[in-house]
Structures are given as C-alpha cells and as structure tokens.
Amino acid sequence: MSLNNKHMNDWRLQGQERYLGGIKLTHRRYKPMSTSWDHDHCEFCGSKFSVHQGDFAAGYVSMDLKHWICDGCYNDFKERFHWVLVSEADPEAEV
Numbered sequence: 001m002s003l004n005n006k007h008m009n010d011w012r013l014q015g016q017e018r019y020l021g022g023i024k025l026t027h028r029r030y031k032p033m034s035t036s037w038d039h040d041h042c043e044f045c046g047s048k049f050s051v052h053q054g055d056f057a058a059g060y061v062s063m064d065l066k067h068w069i070c071d072g073c074y075n076d077f078k079e080r081f082h083w084v085l086v087s088e089a090d091p092e093a094e095v
C-alpha cells in the first residue's frame with residue numbers, strides 16, 4: 001500500500017484551507033503594509049518577507065496583500081489549495 005499523503009502530514013499545514021483555499025494570488029515584490037510594519041511571514045513555513053537583505057524580497061500574495069506565501073510553499077501546495085494565479089497587470093489585482 002502506498003498512500004501519497006506526505007502533504008497531508010506536512011508540519012506547515014495548519015488549517016490554512018479555511019482562508020487560503022481557492023483564492024487568487026499574484027507574484028510580486030514584497031511591500032510593507034505600512035511604515036510601522038516592515039515584514040510578513042509565509043503563511044506556511046514562516047519564512048520572513050521584508051525589504052531587508054537575507055529575507056525574501058518577493059513571493060505570492062493574496063489580493064488584499066495580507067497573506068504571503070513563499071515560492072517553495074506555493075509550489076508544494078498549489079495543487080492542494082487550487083490557487084488562481086493572476087498577473088499584476090490584472091485589474092483585479094489592484095487593491
């Protein structure tokens with residue numbers, strides 16, 4: 001028996017389907033939400049996004065720019081979460 005369930009037990013999965021399942025994502029450079037908040041973390045692995053060296057400078061983000069997902073987690077979970085990738089030029093990507 002070979003159940004392909006490695007993602008089912010992934011430590012990074014903690015019920016994100018509730019708010020990340022099937023949403024639209026766009027790949028863009030990280031931009032802080034405000035001057036008092038200069039970083040965000042990947043919704044899955046916790047990797048840091050910021051404008052500082054050593055942190056991720058770009059990644060996948062929800063249309064409201066609240067949820068960031070790093071490239072690695074995007075690739076690992078894109079089938080499971082059915083994300084819809086839109087380009088930044090898409091009018092709906094404008095907030």
Ligand SMILES: [Zn+2]
Nearest residue numbers: 042045070073
């Ligand atoms: Zn990640």
